[in-house]
Amino acid sequence: MDKTMTLMVDGIEHTITADPTMPLLYALRNQIGKKGPKFGCGLAQCGACTVLHDGTAIRSCVMPVAAVTGNVRTLDGLGSADNPHPLQQAFIDEQAGQCEYCISGWIMTAAALLEKNPQRTDDEIREALAGLKCRCGTHMSILRAIRSAAKAMAS
Amino acid sequence: MNRSRETVRVQDGSINIARRDLLKGAAALLVAVSIPPAAMLTTREAAARVVTRTLNPAQLDTWLAVASDGGITAYWGKMDMGQGVDTAIAQIIAEELDVDVDRVAIISGDSALCPDQGGASGSTGVNRSGAAFRAAAAEARLALFEKASKQLALPVDALDAADGVVFVKAERARSVSYAELVSDHMFNTPINWNGRYGNSLALTTRAKPKDPKDYRIVGTSVPRKDLPGKILATTEYLHDVNVPGMLHGRMVRPPAAGAHVKQVDKASVESISGVRIVVHNDFVGVVAPSEWDAIRAARQLDVSWDESDAGFPTTSVDLFDWIRSATPARSLTELDDGDVETALNAASKRLTAEYEWPFQSHARMAPAAAVADVRDGEAVVWTDSQKPYDTGSGAKRLLETPINGRRIGGGEYSVRSIWMPGPGSYGRSDAGDGAMDAVVLSAAVGAPVRMQWMRNEGHAWDPKGPASVISCRAGFDDSGDVSAYHFHIKGFSRSDQNSRENQPGEVLAGHLLGHESTPEWTMQTPAESYRFANKRYTWDALAPLRKNASPLRTAHFRDPYGPEVHFASESFIDELAYANAVDPLEFRLRYVGDERDAAVLRAAAELAGWQKRTAPGRKRDSRGNYIGTGIACAQRNGSVNAVVAEVEVNPASGRIWVRRMFVGADHGLIVNPFTLDRVIEGNLLQATSRTLFEEVIFDRKMVRITDWLSYPILESLDAPLEIRINKINRPELDSRGAGEPTTRVTPPAIANAFFDATGVRLRRVPFTRERVKAALSGIQ
Numbered sequence: 001m002d003k004t005m006t007l008m009v010d011g012i013e014h015t016i017t018a019d020p021t022m023p024l025l026y027a028l029r030n031q032i033g034k035k036g037p038k039f040g041c042g043l044a045q046c047g048a049c050t051v052l053h054d055g056t057a058i059r060s061c062v063m064p065v066a067a068v069t070g071n072v073r074t075l076d077g078l079g080s081a082d083n084p085h086p087l088q089q090a091f092i093d094e095q096a097g098q099c100e101y102c103i104s105g106w107i108m109t110a111a112a113l114l115e116k117n118p119q120r121t122d123d124e125i126r127e128a129l130a131g132l133k134c135r136c137g138t139h140m141s142i143l144r145a146i147r148s149a150a151k152a153m154a155s
Numbered sequence: 156m157n158r159s160r161e162t163v164r165v166q167d168g169s170i171n172i173a174r175r176d177l178l179k180g181a182a183a184l185l186v187a188v189s190i191p192p193a194a195m196l197t198t199r200e201a202a203a204r205v206v207t208r209t210l211n212p213a214q215l216d217t218w219l220a221v222a223s224d225g226g227i228t229a230y231w232g233k234m235d236m237g238q239g240v241d242t243a244i245a246q247i248i249a250e251e252l253d254v255d256v257d258r259v260a261i262i263s264g265d266s267a268l269c270p271d272q273g274g275a276s277g278s279t280g281v282n283r284s285g286a287a288f289r290a291a292a293a294e295a296r297l298a299l300f301e302k303a304s305k306q307l308a309l310p311v312d313a314l315d316a317a318d319g320v321v322f323v324k325a326e327r328a329r330s331v332s333y334a335e336l337v338s339d340h341m342f343n344t345p346i347n348w349n350g351r352y353g354n355s356l357a358l359t360t361r362a363k364p365k366d367p368k369d370y371r372i373v374g375t376s377v378p379r380k381d382l383p384g385k386i387l388a389t390t391e392y393l394h395d396v397n398v399p400g401m402l403h404g405r406m407v408r409p410p411a412a413g414a415h416v417k418q419v420d421k422a423s424v425e426s427i428s429g430v431r432i433v434v435h436n437d438f439v440g441v442v443a444p445s446e447w448d449a450i451r452a453a454r455q456l457d458v459s460w461d462e463s464d465a466g467f468p469t470t471s472v473d474l475f476d477w478i479r480s481a482t483p484a485r486s487l488t489e490l491d492d493g494d495v496e497t498a499l500n501a502a503s504k505r506l507t508a509e510y511e512w513p514f515q516s517h518a519r520m521a522p523a524a525a526v527a528d529v530r531d532g533e534a535v536v537w538t539d540s541q542k543p544y545d546t547g548s549g550a551k552r553l554l555e556t557p558i559n560g561r562r563i564g565g566g567e568y569s570v571r572s573i574w575m576p577g578p579g580s581y582g583r584s585d586a587g588d589g590a591m592d593a594v595v596l597s598a599a600v601g602a603p604v605r606m607q608w609m610r611n612e613g614h615a616w617d618p619k620g621p622a623s624v625i626s627c628r629a630g631f632d633d634s635g636d637v638s639a640y641h642f643h644i645k646g647f648s649r650s651d652q653n654s655r656e657n658q659p660g661e662v663l664a665g666h667l668l669g670h671e672s673t674p675e676w677t678m679q680t681p682a683e684s685y686r687f688a689n690k691r692y693t694w695d696a697l698a699p700l701r702k703n704a705s706p707l708r709t710a711h712f713r714d715p716y717g718p719e720v721h722f723a724s725e726s727f728i729d730e731l732a733y734a735n736a737v738d739p740l741e742f743r744l745r746y747v748g749d750e751r752d753a754a755v756l757r758a759a760a761e762l763a764g765w766q767k768r769t770a771p772g773r774k775r776d777s778r779g780n781y782i783g784t785g786i787a788c789a790q791r792n793g794s795v796n797a798v799v800a801e802v803e804v805n806p807a808s809g810r811i812w813v814r815r816m817f818v819g820a821d822h823g824l825i826v827n828p829f830t831l832d833r834v835i836e837g838n839l840l841q842a843t844s845r846t847l848f849e850e851v852i853f854d855r856k857m858v859r860i861t862d863w864l865s866y867p868i869l870e871s872l873d874a875p876l877e878i879r880i881n882k883i884n885r886p887e888l889d890s891r892g893a894g895e896p897t898t899r900v901t902p903p904a905i906a907n908a909f910f911d912a913t914g915v916r917l918r919r920v921p922f923t924r925e926r927v928k929a930a931l932s933g934i935q
Binding site: 132 | 236237238239378383387394445447519576578580607609829833836837838839841844862868871874878
């Protein structure tokens with residue numbers, strides 16, 4: 001049975017009508033038009049769908065829309081061409097990634113980590129990113145970009 | 156360069172022609188500068204119209220266009236799958252045409268707009284299509300000079316060009332811009348074309364291309380043009396395509412390989428509104444207006460299957476013994492120098508070893524997706540396949556070729572295929588199969604359908620890299636020289652499915668509809684230059700475990716057969732070295748015949764600080780971990796690479812951590828040093844993942860890898876601490892492919908490092924923790 005719900009996404013309130021058990025990912029992409037979070041597995045195993053929910057990185061592919069109570073931030077809303085988030089700037093400067101399909105997982109997880117505290121050791125960064133997948137194997141440049149963003153955000 | 160302070164130019168190499176707002180040029184987004192009028196129509200209209208762009212490869216206008224603001228657009232019949240090849244093409248064009256590289260936009264892989272240059276294939280992007288655009292751009296420059304010469308009433312050699320302007324050398328102020336010279340944005344100039352399409356397409360020019368010593372753009376690290384849009388989430392991927400009236404499709408797969416449909420209970424999905432069921436033979440799919448409803452319907456649809464004929468003759472546990480005793484379908488001797496058997500018999504010392512490599516999955520970041528709009532004799536297919544031209548011709552044949560006396564499309568079709576970016580693709584992945592599923596569904600329901608495979612399909616049903624057993628034998632003469640060497644590989648062909656999805660028998664949907672699969676027997680042997688007096692390479696190819704609709708059907712997977720073959724051959728070379736207490740680097744340098752091979756070996760060794768050794772070091776650190784280094788080297792189609800890997804082995808957990816990698820890389824003329832480093836890094840990490848973690852598990856009924864837990868890949872905690880690459884630039888050569896070659900040297904480097912660390916040889920991939928613990932249990 002479809003329900004009408006409001007979702008706060010990237011600072012804008014959206015009203016959607018959907019099955020309350022439908023994963024947030026489909027609402028974000030199909031009804032709200034976000035491009036950042038992507039379908040990778042639908043099983044919370046890869047992170048391609050990662051968004052922030054009240055500052056915590058969550059897998060939107062398994063989060064039912066009815067369970068969304070707080071502010072959702074997506075890669076789309078993290079920054080813009082005129083005003084990129086320091087992580088986006090760092091990823092662009094480092095040219096981190098290849099196909100970039102996985103990138104929402106890495107950037108949003110790093111955003112949650114660094115916005116809480118940007119002073120992180122390399123081990124802490126690697127641990128926080130455990131579980132995320134990048135099939136193109138661009139972990140080296142992703143880690144470099146996150147370290148660089150951490151420095152920028154700490155200063 | 157601080158990109159946040161300047162307008163970030165978003166290079167969107169795709170055209171979503173249903174999204175008119177994108178094309179109106181919003182804010183800081185700049186799409187390809189000269190989008191031809193045809194692309195601004197809706198999908199439906201564009202598909203229905205006669206294509207207004209004439210694709211005649213013998214005409215310069217087919218390749219390059221000049222906009223009224225002087226921007227250059229190139230129409231490229233290949234695509235970038237994430238390695239920055241499009242940026243390299245833009246560099247080549249900008250160099251020849253004397254324009255800023257930011258003024259060159261690339262349109263890729265649209266069959267209505269770009270000639271077929273073979274798609275992303277064989278690591279030929281820079282080498283072949285780069286050469287074609289070098290010629291086209293040089294020809295364009297000459298054409299512009301000839302026009303300027305007439306206009307300025309001066310001979311061509313009195314002129315020069317910079318920043319898209321032709322000027323008089325002696326009088327800089329006298330000039331005319333490219334845009335002014337090219338009326339109606341058309342050159343109306345022929346160019347020499349070799350008459351071939353695909354990877355073999357070549358253009359030659361009357362003009363003289365620039366001398367590499369004068370290069371100002373080629374050879375520099377121009378940033379990738381496509382990246383900002385992807386990181387800012389403004390770029391349209393295939394998955395974002397949304398056309399009017401679009402429905403969502405999902406497939407229903409059998410529980411066992413090759414099972415046949417017995418019955419479909421339509422009432423089982425009655426509760427989901429708007430669901431339509433499509434059944435053709437063993438092809439079962441659902442279509443619904445909402446994506447979530449399609450997902451639920453596919454899960455809920457009650458299908459009963461006949462499994463009496465389903466499954467495989469063996470399992471992944473017994474696979475290698477099965478390979479050993481199977482009768483080959485085809486055998487070949489690829490090389491036979493001298494007389495290996497006689498030399499082996501006469502040898503003072505002999506060595507043999509066997510190596511095993513399993514089936515592996517592309518396991519793309521996301522499983523197959525596509526959008527197809529099949530109506531009224533016309534079809535448009537949006538795909539991220541590496542071979543969009545073949546997706547188009549394959550869709551046409553699938554629609555038109557009768558099966559059971561019927562054409563599923565009901566008539567003849569003209570098909571346009573449009574490539575758009577997707578998750579990384581590493582050969583013939585599931586992309587083409589997903590596109591065909593979308594085509595069949597769309598034809599059935601008479602509406603555009605967006606198809607997305609689910610995760611289990613991406614792992615279980617994608618085409619696989621083949622499994623093999625490799626046997627190496629060698630003999631030494633009295634002076635300790637290798638006098639005989641025989642490399643033999645026995646396993647499955649690497650192309651049960653062609654690298655091109657252009658026939659019904661070459662696509663999963665085709666098999667499910669009832670078309671016969673048409674496997675080919677292709678294998679591979681080592682690509683190296685070792686000079687052994689008597690040398691033989693042979694192979695035995697086996698028939699597929701299951702012919703039609705098989706989740707184990709093989710197709711090209713990054714460096715097809717490269718890692719399998721060189722895991723064995725370069726491990727064996729190491730074994731030969733240690734057998735006579737010779738340092739493995741010294742051993743290779745002694746026998747290597749090509750100077751380029753020797754150069755990369757030395758480069759990698761120097762970066763790594765290679766310590767000479769004649770026996771495994773078995774070093775242990777303070778935590779009880781074994782530490783070791785190993786080296787490997789191989790060629791690939793004119794590229795050559797050597798890698799030194801440093802590993803840390805934890806004997807208690809069985810974990811291997813590849814901590815450092817050092818590369819000597821020779822890819823001919825380097826177009827973009829930065830992106831070259833990156834593509835090498837990607838190869839190294841993906842190949843490390845394949846070596847340490849990846850194996851397709853299957854039982855007698857079915858493939859059992861369905862997600863990232865059952866098919867683990869490398870994660871952040873496994874990433875090395877450091878990768879260093881010494882690139883040797885050879886401007887006297889052409890550019891050699893880099894998308895694949897470092898894949899094949901990685902597994903043996905890791906195996907050889909493990910041997911140095913522990914004194915134990917691992918000869919079966921993947922080097923799982925269980926296998927490592929078992930291998931080390933003898934020495935604990």
